[in-house]
Structures are given as C-alpha cells and as structure tokens.
Amino acid sequence: MSLAEDRAIDRSKLTVSDEVAIQITNMNKWYGEFHVLRDINLTVNRGERIVIAGPSGSGKSTMIRCINRLEEHQQGKIIVDGTELTSDLKNIDKIRSEVGMCFQHFNLFPHLTILENCTLAPMWVRKTPKREAEEIAMHFLEKVKIPDQAHKYPGMLSGGQQQRVAIARSLCMKPRIMLFDEPTSALDPEMIKEVLDTMIELAEEGMTMLCVTHEMGFARQVANRVIFMDQGQIVEQNEPEEFFNNPKSERTKLFLSQILGH
C-alpha cells in the first residue's frame, strides 16, 4: 500500500530533538516460562517516528504495551517522560495520561457517543470542565475529519472512522507520546489510507510516535527509524532507506522479501 501518490509529506517538517522521551534499558519479560521480550534496549527522542516491524509473535505489541504498563515487565527499566514505571499506581496513571494509545480493534466505548468517548478521559482524569472538554473533543474530531458524527455511537461508524475517533480520543488527553498497535490491521484497504493520513498529519506536528505496523509504505515515508524484531529481540534498526534497501541481517532480508515480495 503506497500513499506517496496523493499525500506528499514534507519531511523537512519532521524534526527530532535531543530530549529523551522514552528510555528502555535491559528490559525482559516472561509469560510464565516463556521469554517474550529479551534484553530490550531502546531510547526514543522527542519527535521521533519509530516503526516497529516483525513477524507475528515477535513481541512488537508486547513491547509497546510495556511502555504504558498494559503489560508488566519483570526486569530492566522503563523511563517515560522522566518517570520510571514501577508498580506504583499513581505513576502508572500519570504516565498513561501522558501517553496515548491506539489499538488494532479501536476499543471505542460502545455505550458512549463519539463525543462522550472523547470527553470522558479529560473530564474524569484531567478534571476538565464539560464544556471545555467538548470544545477540545470537537477540535480533534475536526482534525480527524469526522465532527459531523459526534453524536453517533461507535457501532454506526465504519472501521476507518472508528480508528480516527480512537486517535482523536487519545489526542484529547494532549499526550506527548502516541503508541499505535497495528492501527490499520483490522481495516479494509479503502479505509487504511484515511487512518494513515491522520497519522502522517500527527507526525508533521512533531508528535513522538511508536507504531507497530505492516504498512511499509508508511514506514518509508514517515518513520525516521525502523526497528525489526524477532523472537522477542530487536534484531536490526536503521533509517528507513537503509533498512529497506540494504538490510544487514539475514532474518530481516527474509522478512522483507516476504512482506514486499508480492
């Protein structure tokens, strides 16, 4: 899937600062006896757009889910925005409110309208007054181009629209980091583009992003770094050009030949 045709991205807008946003050192995680993440080391600077690729079961999703503690790590350190993730619930909630996340299956709240989905967290976590929260929500719904659906329920929207609402819902918390866990994997080809366009816009505004995705066109265009994972480890990371044109490890070459081969 390529986007280059109709959505040219201005790479000069994409800047990376020296400030560290996320630092993961020697992180290990087990599911029971199974060693899912093995010695992960990763430093993400503010403004970076990182695409994480790899075969299924390689631990990509688990890794980004550790960043907002949806999964617990057993060894090593994760520091997000200067706060270390421990079992301290206050820290966890603080980090979660700073880090937005979009899921493969959107996970909108089906019993709330689109607008209520977006205002819920600002009102209950940030204590924003209702009117102000609604203004913020409408602002971001306009940004993802669905303000007219604000009073519908998630079930009435298409997959692409739902995912854009999910992005808007995260943005309403004014996060400094966005995590995307295969945001387009559950979508029809026609809808993938509208979601990717939204993500590109976000990148242009300087959002720090970590995306687990199979959209290699998106990786080429938007990412400043591509990470390849296999068997719970980071196997290779590089700038997109180098990564795609000149992969170093055999495992990466095999993966790329399979994913780009057809």
Next chain:
Amino acid sequence: MSHSTQSLAYVRKEMIEQQPAPRSQVGFTRWARENLFSGWFNTLLTLVSLFVIYKMLAATLPWVFGGVWNAESLDQCRTILNERYGDTHYACWAVIRERWNQLLYGFYPESQYWRANLAFVLMLASLAPVLFDKLPRKMLYLTMAFPFLLVWLVWGGTIWGVLSVAVGFVLAGVAFKIVDRFGSMALSAIAAVVVAVVWWLFIGPSVVDGLNSVAPLGHLQEVQSRDLGGFMICVIIGISGIALSLPIGIVLALGRQSDLFIVKTICVGFIEFIRGVPLITLLFTASLLLNYFLPPGTTFDLTLRVIIMVTLFSSAYMAEVIRGGLAALPKGQYEAADALGLDYWKSQRLIIMPQALKISIPGIVNTFIGLFKDTTLVMFIGIYDMLGLSNAIRANAAWNGIYWELFIFIGLVFWICCFAMSRYSQWLERKLRTDHR
C-alpha cells in the same frame, strides 16, 4: 478466447433504487396462509387447535365471569349461584372482596392504612427516577430519603429513630472522606464502618431516647413487625432485597475478580456458601437461630432479619450474573480505559459496569423476579404474606374450602408485578442498544 471474453463483459449503466416488496408478500393474509393453512395437515392442526382453545375458554370464562362478588361466606356464595344458575360451580370472588384489606395489609391497624398507602405512593415516586432517566434528577433526593421514610411510616414511632440511622450513614461518609485523604481506600472503608457501628450501637440509641422524651417529633402509632403482612410485606421485603442485592452483587462480582487474595477468597467463599444453601434454611436461621448468636436482650426486628437474609441470598446469585456480564466484555475495553489513565474505580464505574450490567439485564431481572416470588416463603417462618393469609382465611369457618379463587388472585398479583419487571427490562434493553450490530 476473445469470443468468450466478450460474452462475459458487462457494465451496469445505472444503479437500481430500493423498491417495495410485492403486495402479496406482506401482511396478515400472507402470514396466515403461510403459517396456518399451508397444507392439508397444517389446516387440520389449525382447526383442531381452534376447537381446543374454544373448549377451554368455554369451560373457564363462565366460571370466571359468572362468579359471585357479594357474599359473606362460601355457603352464601353457593346459595346465590344456585339461585342464579341452578346447580353450578362458578367462582366465589366474594372472598377477595371481603378480605381485600387483609390480603393487602395483613393485620396492620385499619386506622393506619393511610401510612401504608402513602409509603406505597412514595415508593413509586422514588423508583421512577431510577427506572426512567428522562425524569428530573432532583427526584433522586426522594429516592435517597425513601428507605427512612418507609421505616418511619410503616413501623411508626418518632422520626428520631430513623434520623439516627441516617446520621450513622452520614458520619460513615464523613469518616471515609477524612481518612481517605491520609490513608488507603481499605483503611477509610474500615474507618467508615467503625464510626457507623459505634454510632448505631452506643451513641445513637441514647441520643434518640433523649430526643424522644424531650420532643417526640412526628410520632406515629407504633406497629409491630408481626402485624405486617399480605401484599405489603411482599413489597417491603421484595423491594428492599432488590435494591440492596444489586449493589452488593456488584461488589461481590468485582471482589471475585480481584487480585487481592483475601478479598477474592472471602467473596468466593460467601458466594459459594450462600448458593449452596436453600433460601428456606436461611430464613429459618433468621427467624430462630439468629437470636442464639446475638447478645441476650437484643431485639433485632424479624422483618429486618428476613430482609437481610433474602438480600444476601439473591446478592450471591446477582454476583454470578454480573460476573457473566464482566466476562462477556472484550479485554480491549479494560485496556482502553487503562490506556486513558482512568483508575480502577473510575474505569469500573464509567466503562466496565455500564456495559457489563447492560449485558446482564436479563439475568439481573431474572434474579429480581425470583427474589420477589421467593418472598412467599416467609409464610413458613410465621409471617403472614398473601399465601400465609390464604391459609388463615380458610381456617375461618365462613371460607373453609375455598382454594382456587385465592390462589388465582395471589398468582395474578405476582404475575402483574413480575410481568411488569420483565417488560421494563425488555424496554431498557432496547433503549440501551447502541451497537447496531
């Protein structure tokens, strides 16, 4: 090749608009033709069924509508029927007319019926805002005050007794708020309970006694629990049980899923114990055994004991019903709530419970209906509910031998209440359906 390609090629010039279905394919005639008279065998079945229905109605309708409403005893009833129709066995509804007040109020003093009626009207008014969210939210204040009004109106006495109970709740809330600022949630919960119990057991009673002697405000004639009965006791026990078992059930369901070992063990143990014991056993415990365990001299109202037992019983069932709803929720909902930074209680309250309860509505209402009907079991521990009264009425020489009319009446009263609950739950389910799958 080119020939076959040409015959395959097709381009639609215009899209077809939606069109109505043909006349003969809709409506009642079509339904009747398809379902009732679709072949010789089905036609035969339809005719036979119609005949059976006719026979049944022909047998019962005259019995029901030919019944006697004005008589003072069963014998008088029979005499009237004989005069009117000859030798027939039509219904004798007169018993319901004669004993109407007793069936409704039990042995409640007749001069005080207005209190029961007022409490009933207030109950409907305070249920309304809970059932229909279109009504003004301010009505919920009445809902909160109603339990205290109910106790004051039905049992009588001055208002100080119930006010003291209310004060206990307020103090518990205050204690919770204060401790919550310094300590953990568990600590503040314990503080709240301790403060409330201390007030209710030690400070409250003497304050109430003092106030009663100084200013017996709003004094109503006192009525003992043993005088309550009939439909009234069903409603009191049923509504209290329903209102209390839902929140307790929610807490138990959450506790059962808790990561905290002690909380989880207590909840599982409670649920499994209560579900493993027949309700009637618990009721006997409430009426007979509980006094052995309480300190001598304590008077613990029988109705209150029954309400507690019925509540505990159905809250165990409720917990399992709600656990089913929780299990049906996709894991993504928990994760999305977590990822937005909502803490446990907020995500339960705003995201998880609204959806889990919605899924569990049929099961919850099922439990409610079961609870309401189970209130008739109190007749076995000497409370005269409607069923118990029907025995008492038959014990009177005037009505000895009358069964059907009383049982039909009691059944009808229960059926109306339960059917109303069922219809409400269906309406609620339709109203809350937002997924449009």
